[in-house]
Amino acid sequence: MASSMGQTEPSFRESVDLMFNRAVALMDLPPGLEEKIRVCNSTYTVRFGVRLRGKIHTFTGYRSVHSEHMEPVKGGIRYATEVNQDEVEALAALMTYKCALVEAPFGGSKGGLCIDPRDWDQHELEQITRRFAYELIKRDLIAPAQNVPAPDMGTGEREMAWMADQFARMNTTDINARACVTGKPLNAGGISGRVEATGRGVQYALREFFRDPRDVETTGLSGTLDGKRVVVQGLGNVGYHAAKFLQEEDGCIITGIIERDGALFSAEGLNVQDVRDWIVKHGGVSGYPDAGYTADGAAVLEQECDILVPAALEGVINMSNAARIKAPLIIEAANGPVTAGADDILREKGTVIIPDMYANAGGVTVSYFEWVKNLSHIRFGRMQRRQEESRHALIVNELERLADAMGSTWSLTPSFKDRYLRGAGELELVRSGLDDTMRIAYQEMRNVWHGRDDVADLRTAAYLVSIGKVAASYQAKGL
Numbered sequence: 078m079a080s081s082m083g084q085t086e087p088s089f090r091e092s093v094d095l096m097f098n099r100a101v102a103l104m105d106l107p108p109g110l111e112e113k114i115r116v117c118n119s120t121y122t123v124r125f126g127v128r129l130r131g132k133i134h135t136f137t138g139y140r141s142v143h144s145e146h147m148e149p150v151k152g153g154i155r156y157a158t159e160v161n162q163d164e165v166e167a168l169a170a171l172m173t174y175k176c177a178l179v180e181a182p183f184g185g186s187k188g189g190l191c192i193d194p195r196d197w198d199q200h201e202l203e204q205i206t207r208r209f210a211y212e213l214i215k216r217d218l219i220a221p222a223q224n225v226p227a228p229d230m231g232t233g234e235r236e237m238a239w240m241a242d243q244f245a246r247m248n249t250t251d252i253n254a255r256a257c258v259t260g261k262p263l264n265a266g267g268i269s270g271r272v273e274a275t276g277r278g279v280q281y282a283l284r285e286f287f288r289d290p291r292d293v294e295t296t297g298l299s300g301t302l303d304g305k306r307v308v309v310q311g312l313g314n315v316g317y318h319a320a321k322f323l324q325e326e327d328g329c330i331i332t333g334i335i336e337r338d339g340a341l342f343s344a345e346g347l348n349v350q351d352v353r354d355w356i357v358k359h360g361g362v363s364g365y366p367d368a369g370y371t372a373d374g375a376a377v378l379e380q381e382c383d384i385l386v387p388a389a390l391e392g393v394i395n396m397s398n399a400a401r402i403k404a405p406l407i408i409e410a411a412n413g414p415v416t417a418g419a420d421d422i423l424r425e426k427g428t429v430i431i432p433d434m435y436a437n438a439g440g441v442t443v444s445y446f447e448w449v450k451n452l453s454h455i456r457f458g459r460m461q462r463r464q465e466e467s468r469h470a471l472i473v474n475e476l477e478r479l480a481d482a483m484g485s486t487w488s489l490t491p492s493f494k495d496r497y498l499r500g501a502g503e504l505e506l507v508r509s510g511l512d513d514t515m516r517i518a519y520q521e522m523r524n525v526w527h528g529r530d531d532v533a534d535l536r537t538a539a540y541l542v543s544i545g546k547v548a549a550s551y552q553a554k555g556l
């Protein structure tokens with residue numbers, strides 16, 4: 078794509094490589110290692126037929142493996158008509174860097190199927206998914222120890238359950254079969270908190286950013302998340318959960334929601350749950366009452382707001398609109414929403430970007446917990462929860478006995494008692510593990526961001542941290 082400035086917009090994969098190159102130029106890696114880390118190891122393309130509606134339909138799918146410095150490799154499977162090799166390879170590379178940054182012990186991979194899931198009914202989608210999974214499973218491109226997919230755009234729990242079942246049918250004696258994909262429903266080996274994990278991670282990332290006033294100052298904003306005006310693009314899995322949590326738990330005002338068929342805006346704030354219910358019922362945002370509407374959704378990206386959350390597609394902020402983006406802070410909930418060209422323009426303008434490899438890492442983090450749960454064959458918290466509760470009860474009972482013995486009117490508030498006595502179940506442990514992961518990864522990034530004179534942005538800092546970890550792991554293997 079050529080921009081008005083006469084420069085050419087790089088492809089998604091070129092964008093990722095350009096960002097990688099900018100960071101790696103600041104590192105001192107052994108000769109040749111830089112290229113080994115950057116290149117995508119392999120991409121498998123499959124074309125398969127499924128008999129549907131009285132004829133054979135041919136579908137094209139991909140599974141790219143970017144880096145096997147750790148195995149299994151991990152990455153979502155996307156269903157969209159735009160899926161292509163360049164995109165899948167870019168997404169696989171981002172998975173490598175993302176897993177390294179948050180210390181999920183995986184290499185990077187990604188898959189995609191060229192299909193609009195809305196064109197097919199549930200039974201047809203199941204047939205297509207099972208056949209696609211069959212093609213990947215027989216080449217070990219889905220396998221608990223080698224390659225573990227997860228949901229991405231256009232896929233969710235339902236597709237993951239079909240894939241896991243397909244794997245189990247083809248590997249009837251594999252006791253770890255359920256660990257072959259993550260993002261499964263709870264009753265099929267999933268984990269509490271996975272569905273909302275990526276959106277929850279976006280919320281935790283913003284909370285961590287706003288915890289340090291010096292970081293907030295770099296955007297020209299001040300204070301906490303409370304009252305901040307937020308525009309979200311894409312009210313799917315990631316965008317919906319992020320916007321909902323930010324609105325309900327952090328006091329953010331959602332002033333714009335951009336979807337496929339246009340955008341809603343309201344200075345007073347949109348109710349995320351109401352808009353989501355409307356989309357589910359009507360298939361889009363148009364017609365939603367009590368808000369302004371424009372069919373030109375992309376224009377709302379340029380609306381005045383404090384935080385912009387692109388949570389739909391890659392390349393939506395590019396050289397043609399970057400100069401007009403007014404938000405001082407962008408958090409990349411989607412993968413690759415800002416092209417390398419736009420990144421240069423925004424950096425020049427002083428816009429702060431919390432980069433995708435960190436911002437949306439909540440999904441792979443909780444996927445990692447799900448994989449561990451599947452391999453250990455036990456729900457998190459099952460052994461400790463009641464024991465923890467009885468130890469807390471011991472203390473509470475003793476304190477109350479002492480107060481009684483001293484004739485004191487002192488007492489614990491019922492809400493404190495209730496919260497203190499409750500042991501941590503799986504959901505609490507997942508949230509705690511996710512919060513810890515997002516905080517630690519952010520601190521590693523920010524130490525580089527503020528600690529080095531040659532690093533001016535969080536994206537370069539994120540690449541430096543993650544490339545450093547991938548390089549260390551290759552070097553430890555003796556490569």
Ligand code: NAD
Pocket residue numbers: 228229230231232275310311312313314315316335336337374388389390391410411412413437438440441
């Ligand atoms: P999804 O399919 O659940 O939601 C995508 C949403 O974007 C849908 O509501 C869709 O209608 C909307 N959309 C599509 N085209 C649009 C357009 N042109 N303008 C505005 N809205 C549009 O997908 P998702 O899982 O939420 O993924 C969104 C992004 O987050 C992707 O970049 C994906 O790679 C990334 N991501 C997802 C996960 C995950 O756990 N699902 C994890 C990490 C990253």
